[in-house]
Amino acid sequence: MNTIVIVGLDLAKIVFHAVCCDQHQQIVKKKMLKRGQLLKFINQLPPCLVGMEACAGAHYWGRQLRALGHQVKLIPPHFVTPLVQGNKNDFNDGLAIVEALGRPRIHFVEIKTIEQQDMQALYRMRQRCLKERTALCNQARGLLAEYGIVLPKGISFIRSRLPTILEDAANGLSVLFRRLLAHSYQQLKELDAHIDSYTLELKVLSQQDEACQRLQTIPGFGPIVSSVFRSVVGNGAAFRRGRDVSASLGLVPKQHSSGGKAVLRGISKRGDCYLRGLLIHGARAVMNQSARKQDPLSHWINRLKAERGVNRAVVALANKMARMGWAVLSTGTVYTQA
Structure with missing residues (x-):
């Protein structure tokens, strides 16, 4: 019998569907499970890679399955939908999750504590x-x-x-x-x-929270902004660099290029709109005080405001704040002026 190494788990409120595959993504077992049967079924499997869509309840089940010794990855739903083959049903959704786990450039969601x-x-x-x-x-x-x-x-x-x-x-x-x-x-x-x-x-x-205290050393980060940023970004391990954080929050230009011609439009506005709005409001508060300061950040803000206008400068500062927030969380340091 082929060894199960990958499990695609389609989550729901009451009924779950598991698609178990070998190392070649060939189906070994398919199982429909009630809510109370899920942990017992997964516990009987050898340690394997379990994939789920990042939807309601995914973080809870991710913690539970990780405690059983399995490697768990949460996939954004918009990466799974194009991989569904045939009619949409729960088993095909589970198989699409298995296929998404094997894709090389899929960005996964970190399981929340x-x-x-x-x-x-x-x-x-x-x-x-x-x-x-x-x-x-x-x-x-x-x-x-x-x-x-x-x-x-x-x-x-x-x-x-x-x-x-x-x-x-x-x-x-x-x-x-x-x-x-x-x-x-x-x-x-x-x-x-x-x-x-x-x-x-x-x-x-x-x-x-010690991480929130470190975030509040960044200009524009108050108790609310730091708490929300911490809950969304975590410890920053899910992102390779600060720009990935700002891109996930929709603070980078939306690209629409073709035929070798690069076209950059307004910000993409992807991700958490509430956190994006908080960062922009925080950036606006910092900008209002920058004219009376002489530090390097204020000089950068004033120059950008004069060259590009207030609104573009605010969004650029919010982008910088997101990148600085990731650096503070991922390195365990505090913000200091250059």
Whole structure:
């Protein structure tokens, strides 16, 4: 019987499909497994290479299978999809994962630790509350405009003026709408409390994590940016160089070249859009202070801003921050000015 050396595992919530192959990627065994049967089945196999798509639950199963002595690799789904042959089904997906494992230029996803997932869960919940608060304020502003009350943009105006509007008996608002508006104001205060709580948790985690403390030595990296960057990049081992990190975050030009003619467009905007936005906001804060400083980084920023404009300079600085962040994580050092 051929020895199983590669397993393509198609993950799901309840039913999993495993495609076991030999060193020549010939199918040795195919198995449909319930959730409770997966670890028992994998434990019966000799130590082998297990591949999975980097999807929901992949990091958990990656840690579990690695603890059983197997080598586990997570593959971005967009690398697996083109390799599916025939009709799409779970077994063909598993076989495509096996084929992707043998490709020479596939970039794999590093398995997250429990601490990284804790940080990720925290900032994702904070991000959800931020979106809900923005939506709530936009709705309140739009509804008030229908009653002839126009408020300026900004959450602070909604927060400060809603109590005054509710107390003004001469503004023509009906009793029902006042009651609805009061409910929206209560929701706004609750969301503010949740956001403050999540922000405090992120700051505490960043203080307890040594890597986050080192990241905060980089200009533009505060507690939130460092926590999110740490949860996404990990220790930097999944990337060969800093440019790979900035490319994975969509901070490099998108190329569309043909016929020997190189064409570079705007940034690709791939990867984690939330972290990319945080880096750009951090870069903008650094740029606002650069005009009053004389260090080498500030000189570089001011020259680039004069030559290429503010927006391009901000994105270029965010790119540099991502590369510096990888260098700090991968080498275990802190940022120092040249």
